[in-house]
Amino acid sequence: MKTYVIDFLNDLKIPYRIKLHDRPVFTSEDAARERGVRLSQIVKTMLLVSQEEAIVVAVVPGHKKLDLKKLKELCGHKRLQFMDKEGIEKKIGLVVGAVAPVGSIIEGFPVFVDRSVFEEEVVDISSGDPTAGLELRRDDLKRLLKHATVAKIAKED
DSSP states (O other), X not given: OOOHHHHHHHHTTOOOEEEEXXXXXXXXXXXXXXXXXXXXXXXXXXXXXXXXXXXXEEEEETTSOBXXXXXXXHHTOSOEEEOOHHHIIIIIOOOXXXXXXXXXXXXXXXXXXXXGGGGSSEEEEEOSSTTEEXXXXXXXXXXXXXXXXXXXXXXXX
């Protein structure tokens, strides 16, 4: 399997384990089931766009929802909305449901990560392809996201 995420991890010599799915998945719940992990281990990556067409990346654990109000305060945009499927595919070149929080495609955008993403020792991110996920250590993900803003951007359970 070859994706932009796998290439990125290989270039940086970050260890990971590929977890193939029996079928393509497009939700955190389906990803957790296919990979045999807790929903809290799934790292959900969302792309949002401002009124000025600025793209913002938000990263939260699979069992939580993004607090859009907090994200807007942090990034300084008055209006943010989730990018639609067409925008993600045409403007960014990614598949909806297969967006990873790391990789060359994401590097140009501001990234905001909920601090609870780092509560699990082992996490699962998208491989960049809906037919597989990637398992890596929390500390490796933390190093990869060192330039991200880490804050509380998820709603309370």
